[in-house]
Amino acid sequence: MRIAIIFGGSSFEHEISIVSAITMQKVLKGTELVNIFVSSDREFFLIDAKDMKSSTFSSGAYEKSKRLQLQKGGFVAGGMFGDKKIDIDTALNLIHGRDGEDGKIAGLFEFYGISYISPRAEACAMSYNKLYTKFFAKSIGVKTLPYELLSKNSERKITTVLPVIVKPARLGSSIGVSIVKEPSELDYALDVAFEFDTDVLIEPFMEGIKEYNQAGCLTDRWELSIIEEPQKAEFLDFEKKYMDFSRDGKVTSAEISPDIASKIQESFKAIYDPLFKGSLIRCDFFEQNGEIYLNEINPIPGSMANYLFEDFRGMIGRLVKHLPHEQKITIDYRYIHSIQSAKGKV
Amino acid sequence: MRIAIIFGGSSFEHEISIVSAITMQKVLKGTELVNIFVSSDREFFLIDAKDMKSSTFSSGAYEKSKRLQLQKGGFVAGGMFGDKKIDIDTALNLIHGRDGEDGKIAGLFEFYGISYISPRAEACAMSYNKLYTKFFAKSIGVKTLPYELLSKNSERKITTVLPVIVKPARLGSSIGVSIVKEPSELDYALDVAFEFDTDVLIEPFMEGIKEYNQAGCLTDRWELSIIEEPQKAEFLDFEKKYMDFSRDGKVTSAEISPDIASKIQESFKAIYDPLFKGSLIRCDFFEQNGEIYLNEINPIPGSMANYLFEDFRGMIGRLVKHLPHEQKITIDYRYIHSIQSAKGKV
Numbered sequence: 001m002r003i004a005i006i007f008g009g010s011s012f013e014h015e016i017s018i019v020s021a022i023t024m025q026k027v028l029k030g031t032e033l034v035n036i037f038v039s040s041d042r043e044f045f046l047i048d049a050k051d052m053k054s055s056t057f058s059s060g061a062y063e064k065s066k067r068l069q070l071q072k073g074g075f076v077a078g079g080m081f082g083d084k085k086i087d088i089d090t091a092l093n094l095i096h097g098r099d100g101e102d103g104k105i106a107g108l109f110e111f112y113g114i115s116y117i118s119p120r121a122e123a124c125a126m127s128y129n130k131l132y133t134k135f136f137a138k139s140i141g142v143k144t145l146p147y148e149l150l151s152k153n154s155e156r157k158i159t160t161v162l163p164v165i166v167k168p169a170r171l172g173s174s175i176g177v178s179i180v181k182e183p184s185e186l187d188y189a190l191d192v193a194f195e196f197d198t199d200v201l202i203e204p205f206m207e208g209i210k211e212y213n214q215a216g217c218l219t220d221r222w223e224l225s226i227i228e229e230p231q232k233a234e235f236l237d238f239e240k241k242y243m244d245f246s247r248d249g250k251v252t253s254a255e256i257s258p259d260i261a262s263k264i265q266e267s268f269k270a271i272y273d274p275l276f277k278g279s280l281i282r283c284d285f286f287e288q289n290g291e292i293y294l295n296e297i298n299p300i301p302g303s304m305a306n307y308l309f310e311d312f313r314g315m316i317g318r319l320v321k322h323l324p325h326e327q328k329i330t331i332d333y334r335y336i337h338s339i340q341s342a343k344g345k346v
Numbered sequence: 347m348r349i350a351i352i353f354g355g356s357s358f359e360h361e362i363s364i365v366s367a368i369t370m371q372k373v374l375k376g377t378e379l380v381n382i383f384v385s386s387d388r389e390f391f392l393i394d395a396k397d398m399k400s401s402t403f404s405s406g407a408y409e410k411s412k413r414l415q416l417q418k419g420g421f422v423a424g425g426m427f428g429d430k431k432i433d434i435d436t437a438l439n440l441i442h443g444r445d446g447e448d449g450k451i452a453g454l455f456e457f458y459g460i461s462y463i464s465p466r467a468e469a470c471a472m473s474y475n476k477l478y479t480k481f482f483a484k485s486i487g488v489k490t491l492p493y494e495l496l497s498k499n500s501e502r503k504i505t506t507v508l509p510v511i512v513k514p515a516r517l518g519s520s521i522g523v524s525i526v527k528e529p530s531e532l533d534y535a536l537d538v539a540f541e542f543d544t545d546v547l548i549e550p551f552m553e554g555i556k557e558y559n560q561a562g563c564l565t566d567r568w569e570l571s572i573i574e575e576p577q578k579a580e581f582l583d584f585e586k587k588y589m590d591f592s593r594d595g596k597v598t599s600a601e602i603s604p605d606i607a608s609k610i611q612e613s614f615k616a617i618y619d620p621l622f623k624g625s626l627i628r629c630d631f632f633e634q635n636g637e638i639y640l641n642e643i644n645p646i647p648g649s650m651a652n653y654l655f656e657d658f659r660g661m662i663g664r665l666v667k668h669l670p671h672e673q674k675i676t677i678d679y680r681y682i683h684s685i686q687s688a689k690g691k692v
Contacts, residue, residue, distance in 0.1 A: 103453055329356050329360075333404035
């Protein structure tokens with residue numbers, strides 16, 4: 001089985017996608033990997049295994065690699081003697097943030113008929129925009145925190161009691177996120193968030209709330225990870241988060257009651273099935289007084305949350321065998337034919 | 347100004363997209379058009395103006411046309427002496443249904459840096475799925491009809507009082523839609539709807555409810571069409587609808603009070619701005635006792651609803667000049683550099 005790791009992209013999370021891709025080399029050892037880098041200006045490059053280190057990208061050396069084009073059925077390398085198809089079975093979308101999580105890569109692969117591991121375009125829309133995540137969660141009976149939405153041009157007045165957390169609606173990896181404890185800090189926090197997005201969510205910042213992460217996917221069975229209680233910095237800044245994307249060690253399960261564990265698992269399943277079929281996601285939950293709240297869906301989690309699974313490689317292999325496929329549509333020109341014959345035209 | 351009309355696609359509405367594209371030749375006369383057909387298996391073909399007639403497609407003659415590839419910056423035609431770029435200023439996404447309205451084409455054009463008229467991917471997700479349209483409408487304070495959602499595997503029990511209208515969640519052009527008046531008809535109506543989608547919406551069928559259509563877009567000004575009261579068949583079957591996509595005559599405004607007209611226009615603007623910027627859409631509303639309900643958003647309406655506008659061609663010209671562009675993201679490898687220097691590595 002040959003899996004293409006698709007990483008990089010025109011995204012604020014471009015660099016951490018590189019880190020995630022380097023981590024895959026280690027945690028998917030034994031699987032044949034084809035590494036396809038999407039440069040910040042969206043060209044595709046085939047990267048040799050030996051060049052899968054961060055300096056290849058930061059130095060610009062990747063530009064000497066073979067350029068690829070995307071066509072019906074797959075990637076091709078151009079050459080003197082015509083196009084050569086790159087032999088892969090499945091592509092793994094590992095672009096965090098824009099391009100990867102907003103549905104572009106899913107749309108491209110679906111359009112060109114490439115088998116791929118990724119949330120599908122509709123799932124991307126519902127998880128990339130945190131406001132839509134709230135609509136979606138509500139529709140399936142999963143609770144989320146209360147919120148206010150501010151748009152770039154709207155008045156900067158909020159009614160949520162401080163402290164609050166200020167987040168761009170469409171970014172992951174804590175980019176542009178601030179905690180506001182004093183009224184005087186709000187304006188700056190909004191300036192920062194609006195640098196990244198036209199819409200910003202304001203949520204109450206709950207001190208002492210418990211946080212739990214659950215990852216998983218559906219193959220021929222539910223493949224749920226252990227539940228992790230992530231390390232408790234107030235929240236991770238981008239640099240700490242960056243280091244976090246290279247995680248490959250194992251973690252231990254959170255010490256929680258079977259009741260809480262089961263609520264988290266059931267919420268995860270309700271979120272995942274059917275919208276996220278074909279992907280491996282991580283959901284971050286809050287727990288307070290026995291109630292579970294969805295904080296966010298990470299549709300393409302850092303390093304694919306490999307560290308939460310006993311048999312990550314085996315699971316990816318099973319996921320490849322259980323990817324959803326688009327409904328086949330046959331066009332028979334029945335309507336055009338019938339109208340042509342009604343009009344007596346050809 | 348050269349506009350590429352993108353039509354066809356792997357869609358149940360493939361044939362009516364061809365009809366819409368043929369109509370564009372007439373209503374955009376005087377604009378330079380480049381016609382790019384997307385075959386049902388998703389290859390791109392450059393169609394000569396003289397071949398823009400339905401028989402070119404129904405006979406398969408289009409296969410003799412020049413094949414195009416999509417690359418960074420635009421479409422190219424391959425040839426003996428390398429690739430030749432197709433010179434266009436903007437692409438007009440005219441693929442109804444799958445591919446066009448589900449965000450694939452928007453994703454492709456955004457990814458490859460092509461200027462395009464179309465709902466952006468996020469807007470596609472919110473309008474292609476009628477359930478999400480309801481979430482979205484609610485969030486901006488626009489009313490919709492009550493509904494029930496049935497999934498393919500769920501029990502076929504409904505609580506809405508008959509008569510009801512049964513619709514696949516993700517299709518336009520009335521495909522798979524039925525009105526159910528007797529309990530005995532429900533099962534067949536669901537069979538039909540589930541042929542096209544895994545999710546089906548059930549809504550009360552309101553006899554005697556008024557229906558009004560409003561199209562428009564935002565350029566340097568609001569460009570709102572007249573409000574039409576569409577012809578009142580119980581609802582249009584696919585063949586009648588098909589004929590409808592070739593409309594190019596003008597229609598007259600609905601006879602409504604200024605108050606209702608203003609409610610329709612304000613609802614339209616709330617739906618359009620900012621989510622649908624860059625597109626020309628048509629919203630179908632119901633009116634009952636002075637209340638306005640959004641029925642559905644047509645993100646790529648049949649023949650672009652040209653017949654509702656005084657100066658369709660002029661408006662398209664202005665829209666081309668006011669298309670939204672993605673935020674530019676600069677990747678400076680700052681994090682990789684800082685981590686490399688912290689580790690003392692290159």
